[in-house]
Amino acid sequence: MSVTRSAVTGIGSYLPEQIVTNADLAKFVDTSDEWIQERTGIKQRHKARDDQPTSDLAVEAAKKALADAGKTVTDVDLIIVATTTPDMTFPAVASIVQAKLGAGVGIAFDVQAVCSGFVYALSVADGFVARGLSKCALVIGAEEMTKLMDWTDRTTCVLFGDGAGAVVLEPREGQGTSDDQGMLGFALRADGSKTDLLYVDGGPSTTGTVGHLRMAGNQVFRHAVVNIAEGITAACAAANIEIADVDWFVPHQANQRIIKGVGDRLGLDENKVISTVATHANTSAASIPLALDAAIQDGRIKKGDMILLEAMGGGLTWGACALRL
Incomplete structure (x- = not known):
């Protein structure tokens, strides 16, 4: 039986330039590299600039994903951004990304399920692509978690960082088995x-x-x-x-x-x-x-x-x- 599935055809990611090490954190919060690594496995994290909103990170990851898929912004008809740190209360980061990419009119919205957001967003995009409602979808996970930190709370501020990753989803025909792409x-x-x-x-x-x-x-x-x-x-x-x-x-x-x-x-x-x-x-x-x-x-x-x-x-x-x- 022939079925249409949504498949990952391109992927890209972006990390802000600034790296904050555990030693850097130990300069202003009661912690140490040894304490953090022993409990979390974390050695460092990336931190976005103050003038670098979440949408900027998302755009960079999206550009790389589109290039990897051999697609251009004119192909994109659906953008879903999973984020808990939007640029503003509204509009959605996806709409801002659409504008910054120069994509045409299409579907654009955010998904908010915090750390589960990317998996949730994939499932939503899958519904569009597999049912013929999208031919080229961008699914992006983008966060600036450092903007939510209480830098006096060593139990949380050492855990989080900033970054973005994106995939392109396109329809692919399969036989309805686990061998399908x-x-x-x-x-x-x-x-x-x-x-x-x-x-x-x-x-x-x-x-x-x-x-x-x-x-x-x-x-x-x-x-x-x-x-x-x-x-x-x-x-x-x-x-x-x-x-x-x-x-x-x-x-x-x-x-x-x-x-x-x-x-x-x-x-x-x-x-x-x-x-x-x-x-x-x-x-x-x-x-x-x-x-x-x-x-x-x-x-x-x-x-x-x-x-x-x-x-x-x-x-x-x-x-x-x-x-x-």
């Missing part, structure tokens, strides 16, 4: 009763301020390992594959201990796990495409590989996606 299965979840575990203490309709990120780290860790493992199992079932069929596991880069915990729980070969958290830190919705692009660029991930994506973020939201590149 493209998106094969999703599992998306949310549990609003856990909002107090990871949130920002501000907003337009409450405080009228941006606010700072707050997190109950130990509880988030516990939920992350259990929830992510369940989501991965469900996504594999939706794709009609087994964990053993996966060539590469590209997780949300939140914390090396979480990445290892999920891998151990599922029996994943650690040599198949892509980790960039040491150099990127947690870039929320940008972390999956950043890690995916890094592994494609260094030759580990190749066309035809079976890839498993996963993330968990504030909400609590979590999700997973199985795809063949």
Whole structure:
């Protein structure tokens, strides 16, 4: 049976020039390189300039993804940006990206599922592309998490960084099997009763301020390992594959201990796990495409590989996606 799937045909990423090391943080907050690395695996993170909004990061990643796909802005008919740090309350970052790229009139909107945003956005774009409503979609994860930090809180400010990653999705015909190129299965979840575990203490309709990120780290860790493992199992079932069929596991880069915990729980070969958290830190919705692009660029991930994506973020939201590149 012939089916239309949405497939990744191009990828790109962008990191701001400024690098902030653990030693840099130790100059103004009670922490150390050893303390941070031992608990998180993070060595450094990138930080956007004050005059460099999230849309700028998204545009740079989008340009690289389009070039990789052999497409131009005139081909783009759908832009979805996953972000929790928009330039403004409105319009959507996607609309600003559309204008900055010089793309024509099309569909443009943001998805807000915090760290799970890129997986959520992929599922939304898949609905457009696989059903013939888009021929060339840009899905972007872009974040400036450093703008949400309380720099006196060593339990959160050491964890996050800025960056953007983007993919181009185009329709591809398949036979309805797991051998097809493209998106094969999703599992998306949310549990609003856990909002107090990871949130920002501000907003337009409450405080009228941006606010700072707050997190109950130990509880988030516990939920992350259990929830992510369940989501991965469900996504594999939706794709009609087994964990053993996966060539590469590209997780949300939140914390090396979480990445290892999920891998151990599922029996994943650690040599198949892509980790960039040491150099990127947690870039929320940008972390999956950043890690995916890094592994494609260094030759580990190749066309035809079976890839498993996963993330968990504030909400609590979590999700997973199985795809063949």
